[in-house]
Amino acid sequence: MAESITIKGRAGEGNTFLTTAQVIEGLIKMLTAGKVSEAADVYSRCQEDIGYVLINKVKMQRYCGIKTACCFQRCVGLDAANSIFSTTFECDQKHGTAYHQRFRDYWKWVQKEDLMVDGAMTDPKGDRGKRPKDQADPDLYLSVKERKPGGVMISGAKLHQTGMLNSHEILIMPTLTLRPGEEDWAICCAIPTNTKGVRYIYGRQTSDTRKLEKFTLDVGNPSFGGQEVMTVFENVFVPKERIFLDGEIDFSGILVERFASYHRQSYGGCKAGVGDALIGATALIARMNGVAEASHIRDKIVEMIHLNETIYSCGIACSAMGQQTPAGNYQVNLLLANVCKLNVTRFPYELARLATDVAGGLLGTMPSAADLLDPVTGPYIKKYLAAAPEGDVVDRIKVLRLIENLVAGAGAVGYLIESMQGAGPPMAQRIMISRQANIEGKITQVKELLGIS
Amino acid sequence: MAESITIKGRAGEGNTFLTTAQVIEGLIKMLTAGKVSEAADVYSRCQEDIGYVLINKVKMQRYCGIKTACCFQRCVGLDAANSIFSTTFECDQKHGTAYHQRFRDYWKWVQKEDLMVDGAMTDPKGDRGKRPKDQADPDLYLSVKERKPGGVMISGAKLHQTGMLNSHEILIMPTLTLRPGEEDWAICCAIPTNTKGVRYIYGRQTSDTRKLEKFTLDVGNPSFGGQEVMTVFENVFVPKERIFLDGEIDFSGILVERFASYHRQSYGGCKAGVGDALIGATALIARMNGVAEASHIRDKIVEMIHLNETIYSCGIACSAMGQQTPAGNYQVNLLLANVCKLNVTRFPYELARLATDVAGGLLGTMPSAADLLDPVTGPYIKKYLAAAPEGDVVDRIKVLRLIENLVAGAGAVGYLIESMQGAGPPMAQRIMISRQANIEGKITQVKELLGIS
């Protein structure tokens, strides 16, 4: 992992990126001379705390996406913070609670301390046909187990926790709309990642152990990568000042829906950025293979760009059509944010397919770095993988390994599997699209046009 | 054609819509009570003359699209005006010409007189392998034939002129980037549509004669429709004060590129609006057929919405990422405007296919209005086309005929053929995407990531 962007995480080693507040500072560090003004510009626009300008968020995510060529794991906390910010405001208005100021205070501290915050939503869910309290094992949905004077004890688990291992703080949210009688599951709160009773079980991913190998050439992405954990909470104490919802079931669904929509917007930025990296790598390997000018190769790269910019356009559009919330921050357009994510469940697969087409068969057959460095086999590999006259074989291997990483390796977990399942699977977006699309309004217009009463 | 929106066109009968300045007034007239405030709101936002807020343009187009369920032919003049506005400004800066103020004066007059203006770009082109002056017939590209003290004489033709027949004025533009020696083709000017020497040859379209039939039930879209003309210019005189470029070949390509991009943005609004009408009709026929709740029907309608909103998102995004020009009006983002239009060459076809699926076989087999009204056959038709209990057979026929209109009838010319060819065919967008996408920048980022020099 690149030294310059490793920062003080508590939960684990191998932090790959920056804390929320340091995102932009990190960008500046990452950039060499010529890029400083660009980064500074992004930075200055991002200073508006939680009242983040939505379009800038997407632009920043795309920028980080191409810089890291992987899931950089910074969106979840941002999306959670923005959702909690407006939801607590509205909850206070209705119920006379005092969550909003509490959250503001918490978030100021986060920023002052320059901490990385993860958001945790997805419960294991167990038997999908049953409500939380009807599960054979009550822990299959995280809930409050005991109330004490200064706080609550919670137990349960959160799955698919991208980036939690290199965060300082966790924002815990409920996973679904809760009903009367399910108040104990309506808990939103924050804890440090190294709180007693929290355990992390690391997930295995395609080609993960290559990162541990001696020769880094095979790893594909030499500087960045992702990881996922299953997080278990066993009698974890949460002090009162870190609780942002506790039993207000009528705000559980609102919080879930907002978080999901912010997070679906995020994919319009980050995956477009990773798409940029894949497009760049594909254009580069075409050049190294000496086929960059073939009309069908150019056409495939244009198609990759077209699909990638369509994703980005959806990210921009749901931002541009967003609106300010009563709390003062900005909310994305719910319909278009879901349209954005639904495209992300499709187009990266086609980009990966086209990259595989352009890259050629070596993607699946290339010898290892160990054999390249071996005195007997190395010369053969160099001899026979020489392509266009000016190309360097090692550089060619680097580019092919990056493409392999993104289409069928460790990076594909972020670029493909996460594009499908992250922020909810396609059916979740379809349901939201159906709800938000105002089909009745369209029917009314058609009736009017046709003179049907 | 609906009376309320027919206005004072000069060139021909059957004007289907409004002058540029009256667009919003027309909307207000069209709207019944409950919609007035909405239309007034759109109107007030559109008053900003040429310095049009780009997003509002797209919203207005979508609104007109669902209202008319066809190509309403109002974008070409707007797009031409905006392109000429900024191009003349820059031309004056470079060449010391005085076109910009001249155009401003012209456009003020247009607005004061409340005129409808068309834009004319596409020349016949003849042999595509030859430059304008090398054509067997010099008229295959419109050009200046003679210069007189008070103006110029032009000859040639413009094809595919949507909406010209119901316009008062024509803005003529060159069709390609011109080179030294081709100054006579670098002419941009305005003339009234009833100028001496201008002839219109009406185009035939699928199912066009149904509009002339006795029984209107079969026409599909009872109030609106489109038409296309081939326009011939034979020794047409253009006075000096209506000339906005004359020989400045270095601005010909800029004008073409800007017009094309504005026009490609337009499709992100209008075709999304027509798509709304098709979605509304499809949802309505599903209900009338008694199958609206079938999961596969709902899924198809969600898919139609998703694709339609993706088109719209691209229209919004190229607007949101636009920028102000030195002349003061706003220019769309060129890359995203082309991405927008390229999606329009694809998704309406899939919407049409899905509508055909949901609508059922009657789309291709339904008896005529004449037979419905016939005392012998009418009762049989009513008896056997009764579907869900509460449905009215005539209403069902109306909805099916509207869908037929849009997927394989007169409306399909606007919704499908025009979506493919209008504002240039797909290859034109692909070339622009290739130019605008900064592929080198992506390659550089990948090299940096991989440590390739």
Place this chain on the structure above:
Amino acid sequence: MAESITIKGRAGEGNTFLTTAQVIEGLIKMLTAGKVSEAADVYSRCQEDIGYVLINKVKMQRYCGIKTACCFQRCVGLDAANSIFSTTFECDQKHGTAYHQRFRDYWKWVQKEDLMVDGAMTDPKGDRGKRPKDQADPDLYLSVKERKPGGVMISGAKLHQTGMLNSHEILIMPTLTLRPGEEDWAICCAIPTNTKGVRYIYGRQTSDTRKLEKFTLDVGNPSFGGQEVMTVFENVFVPKERIFLDGEIDFSGILVERFASYHRQSYGGCKAGVGDALIGATALIARMNGVAEASHIRDKIVEMIHLNETIYSCGIACSAMGQQTPAGNYQVNLLLANVCKLNVTRFPYELARLATDVAGGLLGTMPSAADLLDPVTGPYIKKYLAAAPEGDVVDRIKVLRLIENLVAGAGAVGYLIESMQGAGPPMAQRIMISRQANIEGKITQVKELLGIS
């Protein structure tokens, strides 16, 4: 309509093609010198009566498809005959009835008299949530109303009857699987099309009246075309010797499923043939436009061929994997026949889209034949539609009108709407695929591989 292939239909004028037995003879007549041996070869292979070689059927249909560039309406009777042939055999085996020999006698007479036979299956169905006998109007499903010594009286209607108007005979079949108590609806029989009590109500189709216009140039397809009728049966008498099922409800579903599968196979031939015509026209207009060698044009034509041959491959595969029935004729593979048709609900739309792309904007804007022949406007049209030097403008118009016919005109009803709805909509094929695919077998294999009990 071309004289050489108009034959003795009874029900109406304008027969567009041949009787079942004369299909091949007609082909021979159609063919000029050089093609006789090819047609004779097809003919000789088709002589095997009902025990038709399945692959030859698909080849013949493709051949007729490219020859006519439209739905030639000959498959329904063939598919009905083959389904009834095997179903009656099996019914006799189980119930001791004597339908099979009766049908054989009938079919011999059809062949001897050289008659054209249509198959009629689709009832109006009314309220889809109710069984036939629970409909408000009992006629919404055709049934036996009265039994007489020498036969039965039937009433009801059949919708979407392609080709019935130019047939001599109708084979009537039930439309769904019937249950005990629904014996009166389980009727399969044959009647002449001019039987007393049968009425035909002609369907309207996109651009249908162009066929009646003075100038044939605009019609698109100068020789062939289709039409659809709604057929009403009012107390129609069917003599005993023309009844092939009467009350055997357990064979109703078998008959429906077999007919549907044969008919879904048919689409793998005929639509591939119409696709050939569209590909030929597209390649020809590209040549006339002078762009045939552009790489993107060639690529689009290759894509059209690829999709069209995929359809054909499915038609061939479901034939090759078919098997002989106990009755001695051949049955297509049910799974692959449904896969075949499901592809036909998709690929012709993409072929039409690509043809629209290649053909250019004139597809929607071209002047009429009347204006072409007009002394004032004609010369302008010829002057400005001249493209590549050697091209003839009238020929270019002919090709464009044929493409218009197939993608958005009268031919699109057959090529697009019928491809979607004919032989059942996509959902009908999906249900059959789900039933036939042996998903359990695949699960078992996976369990075995993984050692899961």
Place this chain on the structure above:
Amino acid sequence: MAESITIKGRAGEGNTFLTTAQVIEGLIKMLTAGKVSEAADVYSRCQEDIGYVLINKVKMQRYCGIKTACCFQRCVGLDAANSIFSTTFECDQKHGTAYHQRFRDYWKWVQKEDLMVDGAMTDPKGDRGKRPKDQADPDLYLSVKERKPGGVMISGAKLHQTGMLNSHEILIMPTLTLRPGEEDWAICCAIPTNTKGVRYIYGRQTSDTRKLEKFTLDVGNPSFGGQEVMTVFENVFVPKERIFLDGEIDFSGILVERFASYHRQSYGGCKAGVGDALIGATALIARMNGVAEASHIRDKIVEMIHLNETIYSCGIACSAMGQQTPAGNYQVNLLLANVCKLNVTRFPYELARLATDVAGGLLGTMPSAADLLDPVTGPYIKKYLAAAPEGDVVDRIKVLRLIENLVAGAGAVGYLIESMQGAGPPMAQRIMISRQANIEGKITQVKELLGIS
């Protein structure tokens, strides 16, 4: 690797499957009691030596595909043998050579000795803009370096050699159509894999080292897998009786085209088989997740089946439309074989995408087998991955790991990358489709229909 199917390979360890002649015998061994008759039936039909019934080949490949859920590496030798069989026959006819009998003798020996034979075609190619003899390094295309009394000395390399490491024999073929002066490259011959001077450099693949890990649960496919090698030939002696072409440049292109077409047919069988395994696994995980009956899940599985059967249909169709060669064996239809493979470059990607959708997020986040077996973490994993009541967690993990293997792991190299690049990339198929499709014939038909001379 499963013991029962490991047989006497020479070149390396880990043979995953059977020799050509033993394919069926192996199947019998693999099958438990109930499957013997099925396998015996396949076996008996496959006994026809090289004159293989083409459809049976596809059926056998599909069968092996679902049994192994990976590339089983048996097609290359079969396809090479069939191509050489007919090419040598025709070469002898023209040039009076004696290759055909020599090859027959060789192949009889192969069958008698029950050997596994690989086919080797793809040369490194170096600078794609240059002919073999103009390369900087002459070894970039394998060629004859020296002629000796009893044979020839060859040098060069073959890339992407699937299955060579577990074969006994190699059939070497030229890689492109050769021209006069390039006779030394026109060499087709056979050598044992352990011949002196032959070296194998093993390719790295996604997740390859998981196969070497202690806990087999993570490997995904517990019994089968693939691998690829780069093979280097340094002064390798080939005796005269193993040479089947030597300098007959006019048969080089024929041999390449035939091999490619047979090999493209193969993909219609094997990849459909692997697709079956993926469909089975997806249906099984849906059941384990308790969502098998959700309409959108069922719909996605039907779509997977539909696409998979379309691939298979193309494999069947190019076989059914094949023909006997003068040599007596059978040749696939060249057009349809290329259509088949082109679909294989598309549909497996969509199957993988749909499987990823249905499988859920655990595909990218699931803990390792080591943690499952760990006394501390194991109980948490079992607790929180419990889904539907009756499901076993370990079984669920097995199925998810198999899906991971196929969509983004070691199996994806065979199922996705190889589907794209094996038997040539998509452009190679498009060129063949363009050549074989008889576009002129379609144009002629259209001209005839339209009366264009």
